Amino acid sequence: NAGVTQTPKFRILKIGQSMTLQCTQDMNHNYMYWYRQDPGMGLKLIYYSVGAGITDKGEVPNGYNVSRSTTEDFPLRLELAAPSQTSVYFCASSYGAPGSNQPQHFGDGTRLSIL
């Protein structure tokens, strides 16, 4: 199993550009998550999904959009990139919700710089 796969690994964007961060998992997990990690701030949840066709906002959703048309894929879209979105983005998936004690499996991350 590949686990959770994120692409691209690195990207530099200009202010105002748009892009989609791809995330796919092959573990048939229902739950998928997008986090951003900033130095000294831990991980902040951007959006999550409890299944195909269902998404919900996390702690820091502004400036981002997601979709979940299939169980496997959970892309994250930045419509108008801003310098504040410079960060490392992690996608994760789990079989059940955090409250069900299921651990999350993480992708390798996408390092995004907005200049």
Add this chain to the structure above:
Amino acid sequence: AQSVSQHNHHVILSEAASLELGCNYSYGGTVNLFWYVQYPGQHLQLLLKYFSGDPLVKGIKGFEAEFIKSKFSFNLRKPSVQWSDTAEYFCAVGGSQGNLIFGKGTKLSVKP
């Protein structure tokens, strides 16, 4: 609101020293607790988890954590650290509803 506090931002130890990283959470209900590790340049990996039963949980690579309900704590321990334990460690809590809440992380540097 739920929160997780990790008291130490950066810990520096020599090899063979003992390790204890503090983690406190604020959530009054049933909790599931996790420790994740992130090695330099890598993604987060699960070290151990607690959801019920024995409050002393053993994880991979010789790590263990103790859940103390009265103190809302879930501290991570290792009797003797190695250089390869250099990483960032994240405590996280998942409640009965909603998402996983992460602490800000503790960087561990082990000197050879």
